[in-house]
Amino acid sequence: MENILVVGGAGYIGSHVVKMLAQQGYQPIVFDNLSKGHLAAVKGYPFEKGDLGDKTHLSKIFQKYSIKAVMHFAAFIEVEESIEDPSKYYHNNVSRVLNLLDAMVENNIPYFVFSSTAATFGNFKQEKIDETHLQLPINPYGNSKLMVEKILQDFDKAYGLKSMVLRYFNASGADDSGQIGESHTPETHLIPRILQTAAGKLPSIKIFGTDYPTPDGTCIRDYIHVNDLASAHILALEKLVQTHQSDQFNLGSGIGYSVAQLIKVAKEITGIDFKVEITPRRKGDPAVLVADSTKARDSLNWAPKYNLDRILETAWNWEKNRKY
């Protein structure tokens, strides 16, 4: 059984990847400082509590377990906070990652899978974003992720470290089991906020702008189920091991849904007519943002399985019976 170190594995996306790795015959080893993650999300898997900044600890782990590859999810993820406190983001999302990469090179760990983001593209020049789109982030969070993408290109050339960069659009939904799901503090993502409103935990859900040039005037985004992201990670890892070639992929469903559409489907699925408030546009929100994931579909043989109904059903199931 091959050991995969999952850094940030106690977080939302990492914990779903941990579960799928185990289902597919890998041995995930979780490394997380639990600053944002949840131990309950990775119950039953080997767990090492530690910080990315601690190179000695990372080296010890590389020596203790025979690690085949590292999957890296650990980061701070709030765009607004990154604008207010960029130092916090550059330290955690860049310099500590550099630390991890150095430890990998020193210990001859050859493969790295990196969580990047659609935020590396910045202001979008076209509605469907493929891998050739210009990357010009507009906030420190996006910058921090793009910096690591560049570091990875240089580490490949200089030290032969091979990586897969996976740029997610809007991660959403929860595992079908209802045992793990999305739990951020604060929660800024739209689907959990809609469902927390349905559950009576928030007073209302705000729509920021109904005057966008879209069919119903609300912003359109691409929602991709967290287990579809997990399957892409494993396919990307297998491709990396097979080809020994670094690569980048945009991961989304390729289908855009508007905020108003999401709210309508959420009302149908929950059976609750929760309160919706219309407010003016927020700064910096593009009207439409949808992934072109043709490359991942063709090259990784990846096909997302969850549609919007399943995303909302699994997220609602989690919201009603949250374990953490």
Ligand SMILES: NC(=O)c1ccc[n+]([C@@H]2O[C@H](COP(=O)([O-])OP(=O)(O)OC[C@H]3O[C@@H](n4cnc5c(N)ncnc54)[C@H](O)[C@@H]3O)[C@@H](O)[C@H]2O)c1
């Ligand atoms: N959620 C999304 O929609 C989305 C979209 C695009 C990209 N991403 C990227 O995916 C990754 C995972 O996102 P998520 O939603 O699961 O976030 P999350 O906050 O749920 O998980 C991140 C995990 O990393 C851990 N962590 C953070 N800093 C650490 C450090 N210095 N040392 C050790 N552990 C540390 C946290 O405790 C947490 O468990 C992030 O890198 C994020 O930028 C997420």
